[in-house]
Amino acid sequence: MLDAFSRKVVSADAKGAAIGSEDLADLRKYVSDANKRIDATLAITQNVSCIASDAIAGMVCENTGLTQPGGHCYPTRRMAACLRDGEIILRYVSYALLAGDPSVLEDRCLNGLKETYIALGVPTSNAIRAIEIMKIATVAIMTETNTGRKMFKGINSGSGAQCQDIAAEAASYFDLVIEALS
């Protein structure tokens, strides 16, 4: 598992060069954005059940056959498995966001995920739709474009507008999940 710092080390070692000023600029930005990054990670961890259940509900609403007898979310046991998986993916996205590097998500979550879903008969197209909704919800919460409680209200580390970069980074991690399942 790597983080933003060790990622630089691994790529510098491949070249056999020491890490100089140019490479350090990115890391300095990572360090100076630390508070925003932590708050953005909190935005996920504090809204996990909301994000995951909305996404699964949205997926079912768009395809009501899922909860009918014979559908993939029938009976409730299978729907519950779906909610659980949504939370697991959010958990790995939150790790990747905190570390500033997707290796933890790739190694521990996405590696073999598609094969597992195919073997279990989970329809990947529906799973991808649920992840898309989670991505949209997460970005909305981080950039404060959501309805309801605003993330930075009452804390002074930044504003939704200043979180655009980090929200884009989080979106890229969801894209990795979508890519892995496609």
Place this chain on the structure above:
Amino acid sequence: MKSAVTTVVSSADAAGRFPSMSDFESVKGSFDRAKSRLEAAEKLASCIDKFTNLAVDAVYQNSSYEQANKDKCVRDIHHYLRLINYCLVTGGTGPLDEWGISGMREIIRIQLLPTAAYVEAFMFIRDEIKINEVMSQQAETEFKGLLDYLINALA
């Protein structure tokens, strides 16, 4: 590779939980120290050739080692300083441990190299070179801490 963040993430993952407030605190703590670490890494990267040559020249001055090996010594000292640069960036001893120390004793012994020469060179960098002329005091402390770690591992 071990760093403050990966340690936190590994233990959270082992328990299957989201990062907690105490996890955020420890990540935050490592970021607070990061400024002097990154400064030390940057300054070391710009002086790495100078430090290497000064140290190797000092070690070979008293001619107790074969001059023929000098180039190889330069290469190795440079290599170790580069790993120290990596350690300063990650904020842990991971790169030194994984790429510089594990298996090192065996390699040095099989090639009949004198570890004392390495120790002497790193002690020269630690004690004789005026590091504080190129970096701030906190950065120097971070750098010397890693030099000490390496010297202890070699000795």
